[in-house]
Amino acid sequence: MGGGKVYVGENKTRIWNLMMALLVVAFIPSTNQLRPPVLSRCYDRNKNPQECNPEFENIAHKKRVVVTETCGVDGRDPFCKLVEENGVVSRVCDVCERTGRRSHPARYLTDINDIGNLTYWQSKTFQPGEDSDREVELTISFGKEYELSYLYMEFASPRPAAMVIYKSMNHGKTWVPYQHYAKNCRRRFNMAFRTEVNRTNEQEVLCSENFSEVYPYSRGIIVFNPRDGRPSDEDFDNSYILQEWVTATDVKIVLSGLNDIPRNPSAVARIASREGRSALPGGGRRRMTSSGAWGIPRMTRGGRAVATRASTTALYHAGTRVSGATEVVATNSGTTPTTYSFGSSSYYAINDISIGGICKCNGHAERCLMKKGKMVCDCKHKTTGPNCDMCKAFHMDRPPQRATKTDANECIACNCNMHAKRCRFNHDLFEKSGRISGGVCVKCRHNTDGRYCHFCKAGYYRNNKTKSISDKRTCKLCDCNRVGSLGKHCDRDTGQCVCKEHVTRRKCNFCAKGYKQTGSIVAPCARIPVASTPPKGNPSCPRRCSSARGVRVSLGKFCRMGYAVVVQVTGKLTLRRKTRFTLQLHKTYKRGVVRFRKKERVDVEVRDRIVHCLCPKLQVKKTYLLIGKYNRSGGEPRLAIDKGTIVMEWKNKYKRRLRSLQRRARRRKC
Template sequence: MNSRGSNGLILFLSVVMLVIRGEAASDSFAKMFSSQQNPADPCYDEDRPRRCIPDFVNAAFGTAIEASSTCGTGGPTRYCDVSDLPGGGIGQCHVCDDSTPRRRFPPSYLTDLNNPNNVTCWRSEPLVSSQSFSAPPDNVTLTLSLGKKYELTYVSLQFCPKAAKPDSIAIYKSMDYGKTWQPFQFYSSQCRRVYGRPNRATITKANEQEARCTDSHRYTGGDGLGPVGRIAFSTLEGRPSAPDFDNSPVLQDWVTATDIKVVFNRLYMPQQSQDGVQEENMGLEESTKREREREERLKSQKINLIGEHLTGAATALPSVHQVIAPQEMQSNDALDIQEMSFVTTTTSTTLAHHYAVSDFAVGGRCKCNGHAARCLPGKDGEVICECRHNTAGRDCERCRPFHFDRPWARATARDANECKVCNCNLHARRCRFNMELYKLSGRVSGGVCLQCRHFTAGRHCHYCREGYYRDPARPITHRKACKPCDCHPIGASGKTCNQSTGQCPCKDGVTGTTCNRCARGYQQSRSHIAPCIKIPKVVQTQGTAGEDSGEHDEEDEERYDGRADQCGKCRASTRRLNLNKYCKRDYAILVRVAERHKKTEGGAQPGSNVPGTTWIRFSLYVESVYKRSQDSRLRRGPMTLYVHSADLACRCPKIKPNKSYLILGQESDGGGQSGITVTQRSIVIEWREEWHRRMRRFHRRARSCH
């Protein structure tokens, strides 16, 4: 098929196949572009996470493009088509004017709906393309900002019908919203001369992230009479790692872009010497060389035809890039008449044309790293991914807070790489990731909890911190799972207990979880350094329960009660005495203990008939009676005192021979028989001489007792 329409159809189909080949180069990448059945949640298969990706779109559609040159923005300007004649040349000329709607060619036409039946074009200002390599390039730039990171599959440019096709084009990409630019692709008939790169170089794994240069845009593949009407750059074509795209960070970075810039460097390429042709085509196939030579001959014929035509038309028409004066703009009909075939007034070494593009397309997907199925507009109009799999960020490029138990990773077809929540047992709100711990765990867990609360500590807040111990009655997730150590200030050698059992470190001779009592074979001492000392052997063989061989101070006993956990609080040994306590007792007497007798079993005490009850009997002498009832049997002189052995063992009361005591109690505790009985309700205090005055004062005030 030699017709231009047939060639255009073939070229369009070739572009489509080129894009498909680029996608098929990577099996995993091709899966990303396969049709989906729109499940209820594309990011999860029931409860199992899976890779999800946004729809494939033309990211440039409807997006504003910035052009460095637009025809008619400076006033009415003439531009010309390329002739349909076999030799090419200049065809019909027209006028562009930004102030007239039907003569406007703004950059917005590049990204509007591409309708083949109603082609809209952006056109640059007409320019003069010099046939000298020393002349400045014909630079015109198109800049497209995508507004977010995209993973691109192709970049496509569709040139306008009857417009000159550029010879040298550079495509750049930016990954940081236009701050820096990286070459993406080059097109030129003389790659080495213009861009310093070989033509159609082979890409290896060592240079997969480098831009190539090619002259493929200059040939139709048919009769070779002109360049193709579209160029389509496939980002993955010819890249060796494309079949394993999921595991190639280099290519994942290569296809990522936030902005695309297209620079038209040369509209026409000056005819090069035969040596230059041989140098440029070095290493190409022989058929390609012949095709190049044919193009050079066609170019020469085109220039000769233009030179012959110049003699009759050059003096009659204005130059292509000349701005038309306002008085010449009489009516649209007049302009239509002026739109005729003409050539420039310049020499035969220049060609006056312009750049014209009808469609600028960028195919790809919103970059969400496999953790989102769609992108949504965010704050300030920016586009962000609707992140899933516990990820966060504009591109789902990190794990959301408190989900750092495994490292962030891009989702693949095999593993969604979902971010996992840190295990802090409900005691922390922040955590961090530690790679060394992750490796040591067999790549299972790498989260480290920060600022553990509720007195917990550890990587997972899983044990109690120093000074606290685990409460076995509560789960570790309970906010009161850790209890403070209750170590006795005298019996314990420190304030830190075992974090599992709560056992405090006890001093020698001290025992108990909190170190609050003397161990078997030890007795309490006055020393805070050694509160429990060994009982002498003679005392162990001759002494009785509740009897100590050493002297004790009541103040020391109040601070350290060695049997407190068994005996409870002893009211009989209190040192505090007031009128209220005096009034509530039947009697108050001063006695001196003479002798302690051996244990007697139940029933030995008068009035006692409880079998198995053990009593201790003391002989004493009543020295003074401060209070008694009218029918009381209490008199000065010798009497017998009975104390329960269990109470005496707990030092409640604490009675020792040859000591004087003030005793206050109830006469009914004695059962109505001879002698008195001391119980835990009684008050037994070692006598002090200064208490005579207090007891007389209580006696005088006793009539106020109720």
């Protein structure tokens, strides 16, 4: 039993230690939590927009190059190349094949080269008598617009005597010349040799006589900088012409002329001495071999030169130095010798093509990425499009502009007062505003209209009860009477409909004073006819005065009236055609829109015609119940007594009836 207890205790200790370890691990922050957030280069630390561009890159790297010809594709293609070692010029001959170590496909143009493994592309060998101006084209497609900084080519053969660089800005649909190279620009292209242009024509195509000499026989370079010699180079961010000049989607290189390479070794040596003296060891003097030739050993068998295996040269392939003979037998141990016709060094061979530049995003993106099989910019600053050259749907208050070091030119949202989701840019309005705002709202909602959705559309008027124009209920329906109005439209500010003749009110739904409704759509209101003979009797009062017993106040009448108060007449003053009564309020049973204070004195002016017809007559120091409507003609509503006012001498028994009407009115909410 003792041993069992010890075992249980040890087990509990292990479980406890395991639980503590799990708790410690749970509270250790993850790697993602410790890693600081990555800030976009398109915004500064205060999250203000700033210019940003993708990283500079070799655009041509691993890109597919389309060439018009390649050696070895149609069968073995013999060739010879000139190699200079330690001041000795030798002719090294070999065979180009379709595949294997002796192949020179186009993919070698854009692969990674190092000194120990210089792969290269090679064209077909130009045979004696063949046109040396036969053009060979090399085309590189980027898949998107790029801004080019340089084009670099390193040759494995002598550089061409003539070459043209073309560019396309529409993915190869059309091509324009970019740069010419020739030994003699005037003779070859009828162009002057120039390295600079003037400001009036910054997209002028130039011709250069640099980089066209036959020497060096290999590793010669051609470098083209499209911004070189352009006046706006120092102000590139603000030069749209120069920005377009360096933009391309494709580049085509046309090799259009071979340099003449003589078969005579002494002539080859003289060319090397003349064109590359400064690069030669020993002060530019080449040494002769003991045989008197320029380092070209003679190996013959049966009167023919024999190509045997030699050590690998610096240009990847094995070859054999031979004389200027035209027949060479290539032998391998255990195989039958094969005879080739060597001696021609006329071909193009290129080690590497590099094109430096950046993905064109107009300063609004820090990277380009693949979307739906196409390379596009990852746009910021409210921009969109493959090159960030457009503003987003609701950010078109000014035209899209390239970001600069001083201004990110972020797209600005349109001012549509919260009533639209899209807008468009109008250049004329932008210019008229002093180049400040050119946005026009599209498809205004909530019954609004206008450039900024800032007024109500036809058939609606501004609701003055709303706080701002951005309220979705800012516009109310005109609701014009279809019989009394001339249409559905009304004044956008007041809501007043356009009424027909003798029709009044905002909605045109009442006849004017002295007119009655006719039922006609054309003339809905007509004048009330006036009797030609005076009426019999006294027309001053339309009704006879009766006792209060005949007056009954219904709930409907109580609801229609504006006030119901108990007052005492404390004063009476006769004016011209009016009588002013001073009333002291004792009790309010319905006040409507006016708040009364107890014992408040109110002056009410009543026309004499109404005073004569009042029943009962208002007398000083007597108390009355008044039920009537307010006079709203002066702006603020005032207590009024007119022909529709109910006047009754006050009796306490009316309290019960009036309280009942109050309760029923509250329930009915009249």
